[in-house]
Amino acid sequence: MIPMLAPIPALVTAPCTLSGDIRALAVSGRTxxxxxxxxxxxxxxxxxxxxxxxxxxxxxxxxGATSFIGGNEWKADETANTLETNGKIEPVILVAVYNAGANRVNEYTPAKDIKNQVGGGADAYGKWMAETLKPTIDRAFRTKRDAANTAIGGS
Incomplete structure (x- = not known):
């Protein structure tokens, strides 16, 4: 089954600092x-x-308008634009995967915290990224699909 790609309505109500060609998608309901x-x-x-x-x-x-860290952003779009323009990096597609809000800890941690009853969903999240998100992005955009040209990073 192919996950649905759908444009997302306006994501922010405050002025935003998006730079360059940024496209909003919903992949399995996630921004x-x-x-x-x-x-x-x-x-x-x-x-x-x-x-x-x-x-x-x-x-x-x-x-910063969508950031949950006090309006601060990573400026990944501006940085990539500058590095590409100056020939410091090969042009790259950046994929910003929104977290699950209140369930963020659950999807990012491999072991469940028994005392607080949180965490333990990292395996399922990793599987979703590998089996749903990456193939969806690879079909929708002209990507280099091999491991040598695929990276992941985060907070």
Whole structure:
């Protein structure tokens, strides 16, 4: 079964600082922002494929207006734009995966905290990323699909 991709209505009500070609998708009901490198849609690049960097806590990655860390953002979009323009890195697709809010700890920790009854969902989250999210992104965008061109990072 192919997960549904759907545009997300306005994500923020405050002024935002998104920079570049950023597309909002819903993958299995989760918000995912995809930042495409400059020139992605240019005719000269139609056959070009790009490495992918998946970033967790996606609310914080591109825009302080959606960040849960006091309006601070990682500025990943601005940084990638600068590094690519200056030839410091190969153009890259950034995928900002929103966390599950109150269930964030559950999906990011492998072991359950018995006392507080939280955590333990990292295996299921990793499986979702590998079996649902990555294949969805690979089908929707021109990615380099191998492990050498796929990275993950987060808070």
């Amino acid at each position: 995912v922002l995809v930042r495409l490198p400059r020139g992605y849609d240019a005719p000269a690049n139609r056959g070009r494929r790009y490495p992918v960097f998946y970033l967790l806590d996606g609310q914080n990655v591109f825009d």
